[in-house]
Each structure stands twice: as structure tokens, then as C-alpha cells.
Amino acid sequence: MFPFNFEWIWDMGHAVFMGGLWYALTILGIGMTYCIIKAAIDASKENGEHHH
């Protein structure tokens, strides 16, 4: 559920529950994105070194 959904109410319950969910998902998302991008960069560097 997002704040633009019709069921959304600006109260403590929604802020804590939904905020907690997004917070956890954001950490996991950023963490995995970092790992994937860094792996792609590391792999391309390694490929470059092999070609040279």
C-alpha cells in the first residue's frame, strides 16, 4: 500500500507498518543493487585485464 492509495490514512499505524516494510525492502534492494553493479564492474575489469 502506498500513500496515493484510497485506503491510506496518515496515522501512526500506517506510518510504522508500511514505513517498516519499505525500510526493510529498501535496505535489501540497495544492498543487492550495489552487489550486482560492483560485480559487473569487477567482471568487466577482469575481462579487460585478460584481453591486455
Place this chain on the structure above:
Amino acid sequence: MDSALIPKGVKRCPLWQFLLFTGAVGIVLLWGVYAMLLCWFKGLNQTNMNDYYGFALWIWADLAVIAVGGGAFFTGLLRYIFGKDALKNIINYAVLIGFICYSSALLILAIDIGQPLRGWFIFWHANVHSMLTEVAFCLSCYFGVLTIEYIPLILENRQIDKVPFFHHLGHNMHEIMAVFAATGAFLSFFHQGSLGGVAGVLYGRPFAFREGIFIWPWTFFLYTWSAAACGPCFTILVTKITEKVVRKKLVKDNAIELLAKISGWMLLTYTMAKTYDTWYWFTVTAPSKGFALMDFYSNNPLYGIWMLVVEIGICGLIPAVILITDKGRKNSMTLWIAVILAVIGVCLNRWVMVLQVMAVPVMTFDQWVLYIPSWQEVATTILPLAYGIILIAISYRYLPVFPNEPELNPIEPLNEEETAVESPVELEQELKPAEA
């Protein structure tokens, strides 16, 4: 045939033997899948749930696998946050067991909700006043964490690791695993707790109702505590069973003993807290609602007072005392007894807090009602067990789950021809436990 996929420095049984084993377990899995499909296509009339038992075998199994799967978050917390390096030798297996437990829990829930196509409603149309919403959120997110923790192990497969991108991805994920482990511990604390909170806030069910702090009844904390105490015992138990099945020593004693010691102290403190909680409940809370202790117990085979004695005394205090003593942990027999009792104890606690809560009469016209699950419920509850055995077998065969295995079980290097012609008898001899 599949030797190129098997980790270096370890020996595995021939492929036909592996396929025969997984095939046999696969038949049980298919039986469960058939029952699951019946529930999905024909509906929950396939179960023996009724007005008394809205929560039944599935929810007990759900809570039990989540409790014993707690070994993953607690071992991860000890390894990555508190820096207990000895646990690095068992953390992979703890994660695998946790992954199986949590995926099983989600599978059971997917069957139990009756209409799995509406499973996403709990996220989109969330009831923010429900402890179960918090459980659903944390459970799903934590399953994501366990998947993230399991992926590097898959990427360490010999063939996958040859791909530079996957090699680096696994390495990078290992590097920031502490972040994922901390997130997992946070999520686990809340969903384990909220499962207990669900029972504790049932003020219409005085058997379960507890007072507490702020919005959390004491059962919230007791559930998290018991999962952290008994989850590692389940990890040790499964490790020991695996060692017996493959006839090898797979994890060094120092890792098992450290985990057993921490688990023992957690279990002892939990048992003390649970004893105090029970005493306060039957001397203060229950009488304030007009009930005496024996109103909650019956002479029927499922809900006698003996369950309280078994849960707290036999399956709580005894394993705790064994695990906190040096001799108890180091003796193989007593360690087996302790971890088995601890696992039974936490499962019994979930049984009591799910089914007995439903069974206790609360109205003057109510009576004790027993519940016998249908075969579809039994089959779908056994389904995760078969799935877990198969996933463990596949992971053990193709992934370096146990970092100590090559060191504890040194093998003579064999060339491919020798590997192809070796007989099962020879292999069996080589699979005997190594001197550790």
C-alpha cells in the same frame, strides 16, 4: 556423470544412488503436491478445520518450522554481528535450514489462505492493527534475506563460480553480509514476536491472554526468545542427522559446542522466564478472568496438564542443563538427547499456543473438542519435510555447504576413469567417519 559439478576435495555417492534417494523422497513430495492441489482447486472443505479450529495443523506446523528455523537468524547474528568466528563452519547449513523452514512456512500459508491468488492483498490492503500483518511483512522480507544469504552458496558451485560475474557477485555479497544479517535479525525479532503476540492479545481466550509492556504481551518476547534458544538446537540436530546419513563428520566440534553452549544459556533463561510467566498467569491473570488452572486442562489425550510439565520441565529445563555443562555438550549421547528435547519442547509450545487455545471451552455451553486432521492436511504438512530433504540432498551434493568437510574427510585424489569404475562398496568404505 555430474562430477564436474561436485565441490573439490569431497566425495559423493554415485549419481544413480543419489537419484534413487531423491526419487523415493520425491514420491512423498508428489503426494503432498496432490493434496495441495486438491485444497487449491476444491477449497478448504478438504480439511477438517471447523468453527472451533480455525487455526489447525497447518498453523501449528507453520509456527513450529518458523521457530526451529530461528537458528538461521540467531546463528547469523552471532556470526556476523557478534563476531563468533567459529560459527563460520556451520553458518551455511544454518542458512540452508532456515531457507527451507521459511519457504515451507510461506508454502503452508499459501495453502491455508484458501485463495492464493489473493495472497498479495495482505500487502496492498494491509490491516495495520493486526499482528498477523506484521508477521506477513516480516516473514516475506526475511525470506528475501535468507534467499540473499543462500545465493552466495549457490554461486560457489564449481561451474557457476567460473563465470567472472557470478564469482564477483558471490564475493561482494559475502562482503556486506553483515548488513543483510542485521536486517534479518531485526525482521526475525518482530515476526517471531508477533506470532506470540497474536496469542497474547486474545483477551477472549484466557488460556492465551497475557499482560505485557506497551502494545506487546509477554508472549511476544517469549516466542522470540524460544526461537533463538531452540532454533540453533534444530540446526545442530539436522547437522547430526546429516552426519549420520552420509557417515562423515562435517562440522568441527568447536562450532557445535559453541552453538550448543549459547543455545543452552538461552534455553535456561527462557525456561525461567516461561516458568515465571506461567506462574503469574495462573495466579493472577487467569483468576482475574474467572478461571482456575485446571479449567484449561482436560483428561483427554491431547490437552492434559502433563503437557505443561513436559514442555517446561522435560523439554526445557533438562536440555538447558545438559547444554550449559561442558560434559553434557561434549558427550555425543547427551547432546543428541538435549537437542531433540529442545526441538520437541518448542514444537509442543507452539502446539499448546495454537491448538489448545482453540480447544479450551470459554463459554458455559462450550465443551472440549478434539481435532483430527484430514489426510490432505497431513500430506501438505509432510510436503515441506520431503522438499527440505531433497533441497538438502541437492545442496550437499553440489555446493560447498560444509567448509570443514575436505579437511575432516581427506580423500586420495582419483582420476576420472577411477571415479567412473569405483564400486559402491568401495565408496561406502570411504564414507566412514574420518578421524577428526
